[in-house]
Amino acid sequence: xxxxxxxxxxxxxxxxxxxxxxxxxxxxxxxxxxxxxxxxxxxxxxxxxxxxxxxxxxxxxxxxxxxxxxxxxxxxxxxxxxxxxxxxxxxxxxxxxxxxxxxxxxxxxxxxxxxxxxxxxxxxxxxxxxxxxxxxxxxxxxxxxxxxxxxxxxxxxxxxxxxxxxxxxxxxxxxxxxxxxxxxxxxxxxxxxxxxxxxxxxxxxxxxxxxxxxxxxxxxxxxxxxxxxxxxxxxxxxxxxxxxxxxxxxxxxxxxxxxxxxxxxxxxxxxxxxxxxxxxxxxxxx
Amino acid sequence: xxxxxxxxxxxxxxxxxxxxxxxxxxxxxxxxxxxxxxxxxxxxxxxxxxxxxxxxxxxxxxxxxxxxxxxxxxxxxxxxxxxxxxxxxxxxxxxxxxxxxxxxxxxxxxxxxxxxxxxxxxxxxxxxxxxxxxxxxxxxxxxxxxxxxxxxxxxxxxxxxxxxxxxxxxxxxxxxxxxxxxxxxxxxxxxxxxxxxxxxxxxxxxxxxxxxxxxxxxxxxxxxxxxxxxxxxxxxxxxxxxxxxxxxxxxxxxxxxxxxxxxxxxxxxxx
Numbered sequence: 191x192x193x194x195x196x197x198x199x200x201x202x203x204x205x206x207x208x209x210x211x212x213x214x215x216x217x218x219x220x221x222x223x224x225x226x227x228x229x230x231x232x233x234x235x236x237x238x239x240x241x242x243x244x245x246x247x248x249x250x251x252x253x254x255x256x257x258x259x260x261x262x263x264x265x266x267x268x269x270x271x272x273x274x275x276x277x278x279x280x281x282x283x284x285x286x287x288x289x290x291x292x293x294x295x296x297x298x299x300x301x302x303x304x305x306x307x308x309x310x311x312x313x314x315x316x317x318x319x320x321x322x323x324x325x326x327x328x329x330x331x332x333x334x335x336x337x338x339x340x341x342x343x344x345x346x347x348x349x350x351x352x353x354x355x356x357x358x359x360x361x362x363x364x365x366x367x368x369x370x371x372x373x374x375x376x377x378x379x380x381x382x383x384x385x386x387x388x389x390x391x392x393x394x395x396x397x398x399x400x401x402x403x404x405x406x407x408x409x410x411x412x413x414x415x416x417x418x419x420x421x422x423x424x425x426x427x428x429x430x431x432x433x434x435x436x437x438x439x440x441x442x443x444x445x446x447x448x449x450x451x452x453x454x455x456x457x458x459x460x461x462x463x464x465x466x467x468x469x470x471x472x473x474x475x476x
Numbered sequence: 477x478x479x480x481x482x483x484x485x486x487x488x489x490x491x492x493x494x495x496x497x498x499x500x501x502x503x504x505x506x507x508x509x510x511x512x513x514x515x516x517x518x519x520x521x522x523x524x525x526x527x528x529x530x531x532x533x534x535x536x537x538x539x540x541x542x543x544x545x546x547x548x549x550x551x552x553x554x555x556x557x558x559x560x561x562x563x564x565x566x567x568x569x570x571x572x573x574x575x576x577x578x579x580x581x582x583x584x585x586x587x588x589x590x591x592x593x594x595x596x597x598x599x600x601x602x603x604x605x606x607x608x609x610x611x612x613x614x615x616x617x618x619x620x621x622x623x624x625x626x627x628x629x630x631x632x633x634x635x636x637x638x639x640x641x642x643x644x645x646x647x648x649x650x651x652x653x654x655x656x657x658x659x660x661x662x663x664x665x666x667x668x669x670x671x672x673x674x675x676x677x678x679x680x681x682x683x684x685x686x687x688x689x690x691x692x693x694x695x696x697x698x699x700x701x702x703x704x705x706x707x708x709x710x711x712x713x714x715x716x717x718x719x720x721x722x723x724x725x726x727x728x729x730x731x732x733x734x735x736x737x738x739x740x741x742x743x744x745x746x747x
Contacts, residue, residue, distance in 0.1 A: 195651040196573045203566030203626065204578075210619050211585050214596035221595065228599070276494060284487070290495050292733050297498050298740075299725040301680045303697035304718035307704060308505045311711055317517065319504060355498060359737045401741060412589045415682045419701055436591045441687060446595055453592040460587045 221450035228444040241451035251452070253427055254435035257342065258459075261417075261431055262410045264346040265353070270403055272350065273357025274395075278387060280358070281365040291362075294355035302352070306419035309348040310335065313420075335421050338428035345429060349416060353409075357402045364398035365391070400471040404464055411460050432456050502726075509716035516711040531716035541717070544699040548721075550610060551685075551695060552678035555617035556671050559625040564667070567629030568655060579630060582623040590683050593619050598687055608690030616684040621674040628673070628739050632666030633659065669735040676725045696721040 222241055226234035245251045280287070297305070312318045313334035321331035334344045372394070376386050414433045417423065423430030423438070430438070433456060440449030508516060510527035535541050570578050593616065601612045636659060644654045660667070685695040694702075700717045729736065 196569050196575075199565040199569035199651075199655075200575070200578070203562040203622070206562050206618070207582075207585070207622065210615060210622070211588075211593070214593045215588060217596035217599075218592045279490070279494075284491070286491075290491065292730065293495055293498055295729045295733055295736055296502065296726055298736075299676055299729040300502075301697055301718075301722040301725060303680075303682050303700055304505070304722040305501070307700060307714060307718045308501060308508075310704075311508065311715070312501070312504065317711075351497070351501065356737075356740070360741055363737055405741060408587055414590070415697075418682075419704070433589060433591060436589070437683075440591070440595050440598075446599065449591075450595055453589055453595065456589045457587070457592055460589065461584075464587060 218450050218453055221447055222454050223451075224447045226446045228446050234447060237447060241448050242455075244448070245451065245455070250427060250430075250435065254430050254432045257429060258411060258431040258433075260342055261345060261349075261413065261429075262407065264342065265349040265410045265413075266403060266406055268346060268350045269354045269357050269406060270399065273354045273402070274361055274392075274399060276354070276358045277361035277365055277395075278391070280362055291359060294359055297352045297355050298359075300352065302415040303419050305352055306348065306416050309344075309351070310420045313344055336425055338425050341421055341425065341429045345417060345420060348420070349410065349413065352416075353406060357399075357406065360402040360405075361395055361398055364395050368394055397471055400467055404467045404471075407463050407467065408460055411463065412456065432459070502722075505715050505722075506719050508711055509719045511712055513710065513712055531712040532720065535713055535716045535720060541696075541699065541720070544694050544696045545720075547610075547613075547689070547693050548679055548695040548697075551613045551617055551693075552675045554610070554614045555621045555678045556625070556674040558614070558618060559621040559674055560667065560671065563622055563625040564629060564660070565655065567626045568633045568659060570626070571630045571633035579627070582627055585619075585623045590619075594684060594687060597684075601688060607688055608693050610693055612688040613685060613693055613695070616688060617678045617681055619684075620677050620681065624677065625670045625674050628670040629663065629666055632663040636662050665735070669732045669739050672728050672732045673736065673739050676728055679725055 221234065223236065223238060224234035225237045225241070280290070312320050315321060315331060315333055315336070318334075320334070324331055332340050334340050368391075372390050373386060376390055381389070412433050413431060414437065417429055417431060417434055418437070421429045423434045432452065436449050436452040436456065439445050439452060507527075509531050510529070511525055512528060512530070515525045566578075569575065597612070597616055598607070601607050601609075606612045640658060640662070641654050644658050645651075649657065679695075680697065681695070682697045682701070685698045686701070689695055689698055700714075700721055703714060703717055732739070
């Protein structure tokens with residue numbers, strides 16, 4: 191009886207998941223072992239591991255790996271650092287706290303295409319508000335998205351604007367749920383605020399920080415909307431991360447086999463980073 | 477008064493300075509939408525100007541924008557409804573019969589790049605001549621909303637005391653009746669939160685819609701992206717369009733603010 195109920199409840203969803211999720215992944219894996227130039231009209235033909243081997247000597251692939259790493263490290267690093275600092279700052283009772291928490295939800299919920307569009311205007315050389323502000327404080331204006339040296343920092347700033355609030359709110363809600371005893375006994379023992387934060391608060395919220403970092407890393411490594419809308423990978427390929435390269439391979443050049451192989455590489459990277467973060471977290475928990 | 481007064485004031489100034497950062501971008505977007513083309517091209521930017529709704533009017537008048545809004549709405553509503561239909565019983569079963577391995581599989585599904593799904597689905601939908609249909613969009617949006625809704629709902633079902641179900645079952649209710657009459661009403665907060673978040677995810681989705689929609693089914697993020705290419709100079713129109721499409725998610729956020737962060741993190745905490 192119990193077994194029958196269990197399966198009647200879960201089977202429909204499992205079946206649907208198999209069709210929409212598992213099947214495409216297997217198809218993706220299969221495609222990655224083939225050459226298939228969709229526009230040619232002929233079907234896929236077997237290519238073994240040669241797609242993957244070809245990647246090793248593909249300069250544009252290595253460029254996209256470098257962009258992915260620089261962007262992810264920059265975005266994740268600044269978001270976690272600023273997010274945790276702000277959470278510590280906000281972690282007290284004050285008037286208007288609930289309103290402020292709501293305000294920080296807005297960037298998280300905002301449509302990424304709209305956010306990217308607006309930031310693209312804000313980075314405009316002549317009219318953008320950012321260069322206007324730079325000039326106002328006596329600094330030279332920057333080309334931002336049109337400058338290969340500044341394009342990734344510019345994208346990181348936009349990403350940090352949208353996603354630092356997520357880290358802030360996750361860590362803050364964890365801070366608010368902590369028991370007060372350790373803090374009181376530390377005060378009794380004469381610890382100063384910095385010592386309390388370093389030796390008591392931070393170790394206690396570390397699991398929450400890692401969870402926040404996991405969630406962000408998954409999305410930062412796979413970033414697409416932001417870069418595609420703001421720069422389309424440019425100037426030239428200076429901001430083309432792995433996900434954009436896959437997109438171009440598949441939907442600009444229609445080389446579906448190669449695009450599939452790249453997609454498998456991207457998935458492997460996301461998995462590896464998350465297994466690594468999960469190991470760090472579990473080591474601390476036990 | 478004295479030292480603590482100054483300290484409190486500084487604290488509030490700090491709070492205000494930090495909180496202005498998320499707001500100012502939205503404010504700038506909205507104000508740019510209210511300015512005329514001349515005003516948007518002024519250097520330095522005008523802070524005082526007479527606001528006009530002209531840009532918003534022309535966005536709605538010119539570009540089939542209402543149709544795109546409708547498309548986004550339909551796709552999001554169906555993606556969420558189908559996810560609930562399939563996801564709620566599944567989440568209950570996972571929570572009640574402790575099938576945690578399935579929960580872990582859902583987490584892995586979330587790590588898979590969207591593009592891994594998109595390539596096969598594009599090939600299939602092209603073959604079936606289903607590109608530019610609601611079916612193609614809803615199917616792919618389900619890839620996001622279904623695992624997500626199951627995730628959140630597992631947590632909510634786990635918090636329902638077993639005694640509640642057992643009491644009803646002693647009264648002669650079947651598993652199915654218990655599920656519909658007792659459990660669904662108990663977890664309605666979770667259903668609401670996960671539905672709203674699922675709606676926002678679908679509404680904001682760009683990559684699937686970029687490839688799988690066309691003139692008939694174009695959703696708003698894709699429509700706004702397409703404006704950029706030929707209206708690059710028309711900042712007022714672009715900003716008005718951006719404001720319009722991002723307003724629904726922002727308003728929805730207000731209804732779920734208490735649970736939103738918990739909802740966004742619930743799956744990852746366990747994995």
